[in-house]
Amino acid sequence: xxxxxxxxxxxxxxxxxxxxxxxxxxxxxxxxxxxxxxxxxxxxxxxxxxxxxxxxxxxxxxxxxxxxxxxxxxxxxxxxxxxxxxxxxxxxxxxxxxxxxxxxxxxxxxxxxxxxxxxxxxxxxxxxxxxxxxxxxxxxxxxxxxxxxxxxxxxxxxxxxxxxxxxxxxxxxxxxxxxxxxxxxxxxxxxxxxxxxxxxxxxxxxxxxxxxxxx
Numbered sequence: 001x002x003x004x005x006x007x008x009x010x011x012x013x014x015x016x017x018x019x020x021x022x023x024x025x026x027x028x029x030x031x032x033x034x035x036x037x038x039x040x041x042x043x044x045x046x047x048x049x050x051x052x053x054x055x056x057x058x059x060x061x062x063x064x065x066x067x068x069x070x071x072x073x074x075x076x077x078x079x080x081x082x083x084x085x086x087x088x089x090x091x092x093x094x095x096x097x098x099x100x101x102x103x104x105x106x107x108x109x110x111x112x113x114x115x116x117x118x119x120x121x122x123x124x125x126x127x128x129x130x131x132x133x134x135x136x137x138x139x140x141x142x143x144x145x146x147x148x149x150x151x152x153x154x155x156x157x158x159x160x161x162x163x164x165x166x167x168x169x170x171x172x173x174x175x176x177x178x179x180x181x182x183x184x185x186x187x188x189x190x191x192x193x194x195x196x197x198x199x200x201x202x203x204x205x206x207x208x209x210x211x212x213x214x215x
Contacts, residue, residue, distance in 0.1 A: 008041075010068050012048075019044050047075060049083045067092075070131070089131050089139040097127065098146045105154040113155070117176030120151060125178050132183040140180035148173055 013019040023044065030036055045064030052075040055062050063075040067090045076086040101123060108116050124147055131140055151172075155164040162168075 008068065052083055086135055087133055088136050094139065094143055101147055102150050105150055109154055109158060117172055120147060121176045121178060128178060128180060132181060134182055137180055144177060144180060148177060
């Protein structure tokens with residue numbers, strides 16, 4: 001028996017043995033209800049400050065990555081050299097969104113330019129409202145560039161006497177396509193607002209991840 005839709009979970013553990021024990025107990029628990037974990041989406045990975053340090057300084061295996069809520073999470077370093085979790089829009093998610101924009105532009109090919117521009121503005125701004133997190137500016141810029149190219153190609157296929165040159169097209173971009181701008185705080189800032197530093201264990205995130213889903 002499988003659930004109608006997948007349920008995605010990301011669970012952190014301090015030690016790998018704890019993660020392995022939990023995973024086995026979870027599988028056993030689900031079997032009692034005729035359910036199972038998705039075999040292609042359930043895995044154990046080393047993730048966090050310790051795996052990152054081992055990889056950087058001791059020649060250990062490179063920490064893994066995982067996709068969750070539309071973002072690819074990976075281990076990295078800040079400009080000051082501190083450990084950080086990098087989050088970027090998942091490539092698959094961005095390609096799917098650009099493909100949807102392309103299809104809509106084909107439908108709107110002969111619509112008034114201002115009408116299409118207003119629609120694209122709402123699409124791009126809505127996309128940024130979710131994806132505009134710290135460290136994701138490169139992906140947001142790539143999405144904006146993708147939308148810009150798709151709109152330009154759509155306009156050039158309209159078959160008008162006056163061709164759409166890039167010089168003629170640039171004012172439309174400035175008017176209708178928003179530029180990426182970080183809109184969300186860093187996770188540590190959000191955490192500090194809810195959990196003051198004086199609280200026990202504040203700011204000590206788990207370093208092991210079990211990523212998977214019930215399918």
